[in-house]
Amino acid sequence: MTSTCSHSSxxxxRAFPIDEVKIDRSFVSSICTSHQDRLIVQALISIALNLNIGVIAVGIETIEQQKLLLQIGFLQG
Known part of the structure; x- marks a missing residue:
């Protein structure tokens, strides 16, 4: 299967002076139960850290979510 797209988010x-990225609540709420969402969040955190962009995780509701975010590279809990 080949996928092409004309424009990437x-x-x-590169195009705009972005100083922070928000991770949507829908990803944060399922990082403890969805391996795919956990990998997506981890990739977003990694990209942001490498580009010196701040990261905000919206909707941290449990200690387990907080611990997992800290384990995968999120700097605040």
């Missing part, structure tokens, strides 16, 4: 990271 990631190109905004």
């Amino acid at each position: 990631l190109s905004h990271l």
Whole structure:
């Protein structure tokens, strides 16, 4: 299966002076139960840290979510 797209949202990271990225509550709420969401969040955190962009995780509601975010590279809890 081949996929092509004419424009990527990631190109905004180059085009605009972005100083922080928010991780949506829908990803944060399922990081303890969804391996795929955990990998997506981990990738977003990694990209942001490498580009010196701040990261905000919206909707941290449990200690387990907080601990997992800290384990995968989130700097605040």
